[in-house]
Amino acid sequence: MSSHQEQWSRLLAPYRKTRQDKNLAPLDVVRNPFVQDYDRIIFSSSFRRLAKKTQVHPLVRNDHIHNRLTHSLEVSCVGRSLGLQVGQALAEKGDLPEGFTPDHLGQIIQAACLAHDIGNPPFGHAGEEAIRDWFKDTGHTEHYFKELRPAERADFVAFDGNAQGFRVINTLENNKDAGGFRLTFPVLASLVKYPRSAHEALGQSSGKFNFYTAEQAVFTDIFTTLGLMRDDRARRHPLSYLLEAADDICYRIIDMEDARELRIITYQDIKNAMAPLLGDEDMDAGRLNAMDSDRRRSGMLRTRAMSCIIPSVVQTFLDNYEDIMNGTLQGDLLKHAEKNVADFMAAAKEVFNNKIMNNPQKTALEIGTYTLYKRLLDIFIPACFNFSKKNPMSYQETRALTLMGSNAPAEGECLYTAYLRVLDFVSGMTDDYATFISQQFSGTAAQ
Template sequence: MALKRMEWDLLLEPYRFNKEGDVFKPTVEPGRSPFSKDQDKIVFSSSFRRMSKKTQVHPMVNNDHIHTRLTHSVEVGSVGRSLGNIVGAKIVEADAQASFPSHYVGEIVQAACLAHDIGNPPFGHAGESAIQDWVSGKHSQLLSKVANDGKLTTHQLMDLKAFDGNAMGFRILTQLEYDSFKGGMRLSFPTLAAMLKYPWKSTHTEEIKKNKFSCLYPEVDIMNQICLKLGMLKRGDDRWARHPLAYLVEAADDICYNFLDLEDAREMRIVTLKEIRNVCDPLHTDDSKYLTYLDKENISDRRKIAYMRGKTIQVLINCVVETFMENYEAIMSGCFEGSLVDASCKKCKEAVDNADTLCKNKVFKHHRKIELEIGAYNAIGQMMDAFFLAAKELHECSGEFRSFKSERVLDLLGVKQPKKGQNLYEILLPFIDYLSGMTDNFATHISQQIQGQAVPDVTR
């Protein structure tokens, strides 16, 4: 009989894959939980380190105060840990079936937050859109023909057309980093499940009318094993209800990105302190110390914004915790829809919505960001042109002949280059892996080299 409610004794079991692909539960070491191990594995990985040179919102800036994907992920992890610790204590107190160390929740959520953007390509969401548009535009007819000839599955075709950094992140953690295709990082199942913001495959995007997914074709069995082992609720073939802690990971990201984007925008003089105060002040009408501090004239804008940010994040954390507990049974039953921030109190939701509106109207439309994103878009398109030509030649080649350029493009992948005899998806995917792992600097360098421009050598 199918489970009707998820249970914590399964949801927090620290299963992992070993190098042979078998599931096991390791012995817990004194003083070091399985989930703090996950954090260490993520933080020491090269994929995590490369996020220091990947765009969060503002590409290629010289101002060292501006967030990168790395600093954003660390801050989301900090907020996630606070959310998890508070929620964990409340669950243990309120749910008679919950008997686990409450700090485990904070550790899992923090680990998942640290890794939540690890699959994003260079240049932020502009890079993600560039890959999607390239596949759906320039070569969509050829890919569709290959699919119709039975050489690509519908799932494989949709993976390419709807490329998503969330799915690439899951692939990095479970396949690419550390032990390639032998368990990857071998993180615990609860951490991986908490990071599965969209626990379904690309072909479900049309069905649920949401163009997001967290699992590429080669990782479907991995996702299913994780979800099944943790007792998550099935919603169809290769589709699951979220792990309850995925809502906290999402909320930590929601809390951080809009308000910290505004902090960056003030640093770059795109928005004013007054505009940020118009967003945040309504959350603090009962806090006289807040208003007194911000009205002082001998304090810099940077210090005022840091103070405002801390106070605002604390209010939102408390609100999200309350919302989670109010919707606890719906979450545990897999029927809670939407995000915790969207379901939060009117005042908090309005503040987040107003921050989002200000970002869309002023930050995302700033001329510098637009100019650089157009350049980034073209850079990725040029790389994809070269990668696809090499993939197409390898796929169609009947002998050993390939053009010199395609041979050299294939050689960029080193030991991970695809082999003749694979289908077009299997040949293209290592190129997508390679591109997704690039920093902004390295992507710029490779695209310039492909165009034949003489540029100084850089080390990835």
């Protein structure tokens, strides 16, 4: 067995958490464990609620615009294609362990991609920023968080949908507080783009992280079992690079398509951004001109772009294979992409930053997001604080805990866990429900 084959045999081992510890799920079944993972995710309430969560454009009434659920489905398709093609290349190298096929790699990435946004709060990145800013407020910090350890405080002031997603998957869904979905370890590790805690991420350039202090033990178990811990530091699972690329490819292309649908940009803007990627032959001007709408033309360009980018990203993975396997690759795959792909991503990013992000309606809604989250957290955090400290509680605070339902803190839970329960409840809301509850709290709910 070659060194890489031995490494992959550990990286792909389908361990799954059980009530007591973990076991190795059987691979030689018709519905293998990675397919089971996909099914567990797609039938969950957390995944279903993504249909009412913002991808980029909040509270739009145009049915053609993507939400988090449709985005996740599309990312899973691109991820599957990347996994299959990389898997085929590894099989030809002789690096796939016995019993594994390219299909298995495609299935692992497909399941991981399906769940990659499952922890995102209402109103997407604007919601993340609003939550962080509330917890960074000096008055809140001095009153509510002075008893928390620095690592625990970091989870709130650096709130990130990636870490919340890791918690949803491993703690909240299906087997609540007892393993969550209990997905296979390769799928769980492939989800992790930033293998560090909030406390470790603070002060770093990106500030991104993938797990809370509460899930530290789960994370360590997964990454140790798969051979991804070195000198007490975790390194990324090789397949996580493919998940990240699939996400980046989709949102760069699809965000432009949605913006054109909303008349924020034009079809010509999309065509110009595609120019580094698609030559005249790829553009197929005759067929484009024969189409009856810019929506169809944009869809055709998206298809052509995907067909160029996917094999290019696979080649980039193979070109950087040794660094990926050694855990020494700097940055994501697209940072090392071939020139035509890199130029397209740069052009699409410029359109996004300069035109899409600065759309007045989008900006106004994002500003309103801060007011929405302030109303919610101004009530739920004090309620949980007084409950955990056994302080006298107002009628409003008592009713707030009732509203939280199964997400409310239990008797005896520490303050840190009580605050996590608030994040679980608030970040799990849909855009519409969060808006409704905020309006209720303001006393001006729509009739």
